[in-house]
């Protein structure tokens with residue numbers, strides 16, 4: 001049982017680990033330009049779980065890949081800043097730095113790659129894709145441990161062996177370790193990591209191959225692999241989507257424990273609002289490549305102002321009436337082809353409250369505190385209707401809102 005107050009642990013004054021500004025990523029396909037991520041802004045604070053939620057095709061995964069410079073051709077980050085807190089790098093690359101924050105896009109590629117593992121790590125929906133089928137699980141995690149060791153042993157700027165940071169194809173595109181490649185210490189550490197993610201008999205399991213693991217166990221092993229580099233930020237893209245409900249709950253619990261233990265930041269991507277409610281401190285709702293609403297968990301679940309968020313909320317099963325059918329929002333996510341996208345609200349076609357003004361670019365409505373939405377209607381309705389007392393949103397990052405709300409129950 002996790003108390004709602006855990007949100008409050010990450011106060012509004014916690015420092016940002018990552019600041020994403022005006023990030024745009026496009027795919028230049030034969031059929032034209034696809035605007036997969038469109039001028040996205042968000043921050044990830046130290047020690048928080050930031051959730052990104054949205055339907056399929058809303059740009060969540062491409063956003064994540066953009067952060068770690070893994071967007072594949074014909075895609076490319078075309079705009080924006082990805083500022084990451086790293087005083088050492090800031091000192092080394094003053095041109096890319098502003099205080100302790102370094103714009104990753106301004107760093108040499110080799111340096112940026114070297115951040116994968118020790119600074120950022122990623123886990124995915126399909127753990128199989130993260131492992132080389134012909135090497136034991138233990139050996140692959142040991143390799144990830146060694147990458148971290150080498151990184152620690154050398155100054156960042158001269159690190160050269162950054163390829164094999166142990167995640168999926170990035171392992172394969174780098175050095176594929178032979179059986180005797182890793183040293184015994186790294187192998188011991190791998191067993192320790194397997195133990196930490198709750199794999200029974202970790203020493204024996206380390207000797208097994210990925211196909212000998214169940215889905216849930218392999219998911220745990222992937223988390224162990226991602227943790228081997230002791231990352232500051234773990235990006236989890238639909239980490240439990242492929243798992244059955246019981247295992248899903250266990251893996252989420254594990255992620256939460258690990259996050260708290262290490263005070264790591266997590267960017268959690270999912271289309272499942274239940275997962276968001278259970279896990280995140282703050283939330284960004286994405287639609288058609290844009291962040292259309294953002295706020296604390298309470299802002300989003302109790303006071304959402306964007307019709308899209310409200311639609312999504314309407315489509316989660318009611319806990320009181322579990323038999324109720326899901327109510328998907330009618331219509332589908334737009335194509336994101338540049339040729340079809342004007343400067344307007346992209347949700348207007350599906351919005352039950354659409355009006356003529358929605359054919360213009362929606363304003364960024366500030367709902368107070370950290371709560372914001374891209375919607376002209378929200379701006380109109382709520383700027384007048386929600387006359388909140390002075391200081392309501394101020395101290396404690398929305399603490400006042402949570403009092404008396406049912407936020408506590410939602411989490412477990």
Ligand SMILES: Nc1ncnc2c1ncn2[C@@H]1O[C@H](COP(=O)(O)OP(=O)(O)OP(=O)(O)O)[C@@H](O)[C@H]1O
Nearest residue numbers: 027034036055056057058059060061062063271336
């Ligand atoms: N390789 C590619 N070539 C062209 N367009 C792409 C490519 N990869 C992604 N896109 C475009 O980017 C959009 C966003 O995709 P993305 O994978 O980020 O969505 P998502 O929100 O993660 O969805 P899902 O929940 O299905 O994973 C897609 O709708 C697609 O149009």
Ligand code: NI
Nearest residue numbers: 060061062237
């Ligand atoms: Ni995705």
